[in-house]
Amino acid sequence: MPTQNMQQSISLGAADLDSLDQAIAAAQANLLSLQTPEGYWWADLESNVTITAEIILLHKIWGTDRDRPLAKAEPYLRSHQRDHGGWELFYGDGGDLSTSVEAYTALRVLGVPASDPDLVRAKAFILSRGGISKTRIFTKFHLALIGCYDWQGLPSLPAWVMLLESPAPFTIYELSSWARGSTVPLLVVFDQKPVYKIAPAVKVDELYAEGIKNVRWELPQNHDWSDIFLWLDQGFKLAEAVNLIPFREEGIRKAENWILARQEATGDWGGIIPAMLNSLLALRVLGYDGNDPVVRRGLQAIDNFAIETADHYWVQPCVSPVWDTGLSLRALTDSGLVPDHPALVKAGQWLIDKQILDYGDWQVKNPQGQPGGWAFEFENRFYPDIDDTAVVAMALQGITLPDEKLKKAAIARAVRWIATMQCRDGGWAAFDINNDQDWLNALPYGDLKAMIDPSTADITARVLEMHGRLAEDQIWLKGTGAN
Numbered sequence: 001m002p003t004q005n006m007q008q009s010i011s012l013g014a015a016d017l018d019s020l021d022q023a024i025a026a027a028q029a030n031l032l033s034l035q036t037p038e039g040y041w042w043a044d045l046e047s048n049v050t051i052t053a054e055i056i057l058l059h060k061i062w063g064t065d066r067d068r069p070l071a072k073a074e075p076y077l078r079s080h081q082r083d084h085g086g087w088e089l090f091y092g093d094g095g096d097l098s099t100s101v102e103a104y105t106a107l108r109v110l111g112v113p114a115s116d117p118d119l120v121r122a123k124a125f126i127l128s129r130g131g132i133s134k135t136r137i138f139t140k141f142h143l144a145l146i147g148c149y150d151w152q153g154l155p156s157l158p159a160w161v162m163l164l165e166s167p168a169p170f171t172i173y174e175l176s177s178w179a180r181g182s183t184v185p186l187l188v189v190f191d192q193k194p195v196y197k198i199a200p201a202v203k204v205d206e207l208y209a210e211g212i213k214n215v216r217w218e219l220p221q222n223h224d225w226s227d228i229f230l231w232l233d234q235g236f237k238l239a240e241a242v243n244l245i246p247f248r249e250e251g252i253r254k255a256e257n258w259i260l261a262r263q264e265a266t267g268d269w270g271g272i273i274p275a276m277l278n279s280l281l282a283l284r285v286l287g288y289d290g291n292d293p294v295v296r297r298g299l300q301a302i303d304n305f306a307i308e309t310a311d312h313y314w315v316q317p318c319v320s321p322v323w324d325t326g327l328s329l330r331a332l333t334d335s336g337l338v339p340d341h342p343a344l345v346k347a348g349q350w351l352i353d354k355q356i357l358d359y360g361d362w363q364v365k366n367p368q369g370q371p372g373g374w375a376f377e378f379e380n381r382f383y384p385d386i387d388d389t390a391v392v393a394m395a396l397q398g399i400t401l402p403d404e405k406l407k408k409a410a411i412a413r414a415v416r417w418i419a420t421m422q423c424r425d426g427g428w429a430a431f432d433i434n435n436d437q438d439w440l441n442a443l444p445y446g447d448l449k450a451m452i453d454p455s456t457a458d459i460t461a462r463v464l465e466m467h468g469r470l471a472e473d474q475i476w477l478k479g480t481g482a483n
Contacts, residue, residue, distance in 0.1 A: 024335050031328055032343050039346035041328040042321040044307055048089050048099050049080050050139075051273050052314045053106035055302060057142055058277055060109055060198040062290060064299060068306075072313035074110050077103050078118055079312070085125035097129040098139040101207060105143065108202045123206055131209030133216075137447045141186075145281070147195045148204050153217035155229075155444040156236035157183070157190040159251030162258070166364075173364045174440065176453035177383050177431040180361065181262070181275030183445075185282035187255045191248070192285045219444045226442035233444060256286055263294060264379045267301030271380035273317045276302055322354055322388055323376050329395035340400040348399045351392055352410050356384045362421065366433045369420035372413030386421055386428045387459050389414050390466040397470055415470065418463055427455025428463050 035041055052073055059065040080087055080103070086095030087103045104122045112119060126132075132140070132149065143149035162184065164171045172180050205212040221227055239245050259279050262269055269275040280298045288295050305316045325347050333339055357371045360382040373384025374392045393414045401407045423434050432453050440451040 028332055028335060028337055031332060035328075035343055035347065039325075039343075039350035040321045041324040041347070042319065043324055045316045045318055045320050047317040048096075049077055049087050049106075049314075050099050050102045051317045052076065053102040054142055054277055055273070055306075055315045056106045056109055057145065057198075058280060058302075061145065061196045061284060062280070062295075062299070064290065068303070069308055069313045070110060072308065072311060074107060074112065076312035076314045077107055081118055081122065085121035085123075086129075087122075095125060095129075097126060098135040100126050100129075101132055101135050101139050101204075102142065104207065105148065105202065105204055108204060109146075109198065109200075111200055114206060126207050127209045132204070132207045133210065137445060143204070145194065145196055146198055146202060148202065150215075150217040151193040151195075152237070153215075153219070154190070155219060155233050156240060157187050157445060158236055158239075158245060158248075159187045159191050159255060160245070160247040162187060162251040162254040163247055170437070170440075173361065173432075174435065174437050175451055176435055177270065177361060178272060178274070178453075179446070179451045181270035181272065181383075182278050184255050184258050185269075185275070185278040188252055188259075188282040189278070189285050191252060194285055222442075229442065229444055252286075255282070259283070260294065262382050263297065264301075264381065265297075266304070266379045267297030267299070268377070268379055269298070269301075270383055271318060271375060271377035273302070273305060273315060276305075319377050321378055322351065322374050322392065325351060326374075326388065326391040326395040329399060330391070333395075333398035339398060344399045345401055348396055348401050348407065351396060352401075352406065354378075355392075355410050355413070356381050357413075358382075360384060362432055365435070366420055369417055370413070372410075372415075372417035374414070383431055384417075385430050386418055387430060387462055389418055390459075390462045394466050394469050411470070415466070418466070423455040425455055427457070427460040429453045429455045430459060 031041075034043075056065070056070055056073055059068055059070065077087075082088060082095060084095050086097070086100040088094075089096035089099045100122055104119060104126065107116075107119060108114065114120075114123070132143065137154065140149045140154055144151050144154060162172065166173075172184060175183060208215055219230055219233060221230060259269070259282055263279070267276075269279045276298060280295065280302075283292075283295055283298070290296075302315065305319060307314055307316065329344060329347055329351075332341070332344060337344065351374070354374060356373050356375060358381045359371055362384070363369065371384075373386070373389040375381070375384045376388050393411050396407055396411055418428070421428060421433050423429055423436070425436075429435055430453050435453040436455070437452060438454075440446060441449045443451065
């Protein structure tokens with residue numbers, strides 16, 4: 001039998017139902033007010049300051065810095081410095097060395113002197129964490145581009161890697177989509193090892209804890225089996241020194257063509273800043289002119305990711321309109337908004353127009369699949385992902401459109417595509433199938449340990465949730481191999 005306290009809670013719950021309904025209605029109204037005239041929802045995607053710091057450097061290298069409001073990036077960077085003097089990789093992490101070095105360097109590139117009190121505090125934090133020599137590979141890479149680190153201390157990336165094809169044990173398609181889109185252009189950059197003169201010229205020798213004269217330009221040892229890659233790297237460097245690099249020109253040419261083929265009409269590469277930034281660096285190395293349409297579109301794509309306010313300028317790592325719209329639709333329908341509400345209809349039609357019917361990189365390892373996915377961003381036809389696709393399929397299932405036949409056909413394509421993307425372990429990954437060669441995370445170049453795209457519990461659960469929601473209408477499952 002219910003206790004007196006339970007009875008009181010039940011009574012209070014019933015009394016508050018009107019307030020709950022009012023809160024839901026207010027939340028719905030607020031969310032509806034944020035919908036764009038085109039029908040989608042889109043919120044800013046926050047990141048740490050490294051994205052903005054690296055974009056500042058990119059514009060300096062291309063000489064396009066005066067055409068952007070980079071002066072506002074200085075207060076943005078300062079606003080994210082913490083009391084300990086450093087900058088965070090994620091909220092509350094106590095400060096991250098590599099992030100702090102990149103923020104410090106960006107401020108120097110913007111003309112802030114090393115004697116500035118904020119930079120003095122940052123220097124103390126950086127030196128307490130070991131200085132530049134202890135930073136990640138990509139921090140050292142960006143420093144090397146402006147002569148603040150020696151290329152000898154970075155891993156070699158032989159361009160002939162581009163020529164490897166199945167059934168070779170490794171091809172570029174064994175890398176995760178995000179690593180692949182970032183690595184292919186770097187094959188060009190690392191081959192040439194450029195050092196660009198920027199104005200003002202910057203040196204950050206003060207950030208070497210051991211002193212600049214004592215720096216050892218070498219890759220750190222792990223003292224385990226993975227040190228074999230360091231021996232291989234020494235071999236690659238010797239080959240570079242004597243100019244005995246097989247298929248060098250062929251590899252660079254294939255990398256260039258790969259980059260050009262994967263640029264969206266909007267200028268994006270992969271829908272993420274690292275791939276966009278690295279592709280523009282590769283084009284700079286290859287001698288492309290700043291007025292070349294490929295370059296201009298690429299720079300405009302980065303501008304489209306930028307946020308400018310009255311006081312700040314910063315760059316998002318990615319944009320998320322498809323994801324935001326799918327989740328917004330689900331929130332509105334799950335909370336009781338009528339499924340044929342005009343706002344939902346407009347959003348649903350926008351999503352259907354964004355379904356990707358082109359073949360992308362996923363086809364290399366999944367040749368039997370037919371297109372039908374959605375991506376995270378406005379445009380990203382080479383990289384639809386399972387997570388977004390499942391969310392959009394569920395969002396469309398919950399609304400009523402004027403052309404229900406069109407909607408159901410879109411959902412059916414999505415379900416069939418997802419079914420062909422199931423990995424051999426039974427789960428689903430983000431972008432690819434059977435992208436699980438874990439040894440790639442041991443490469444010196446991959447110090448972030450994000451070189452592969454294995455199946456995960458959360459994406460697999462999303463797919464199962466999708467099938468559960470769609471199970472009432474079995475027509476969507478016909479021909480998918482799903483039960």
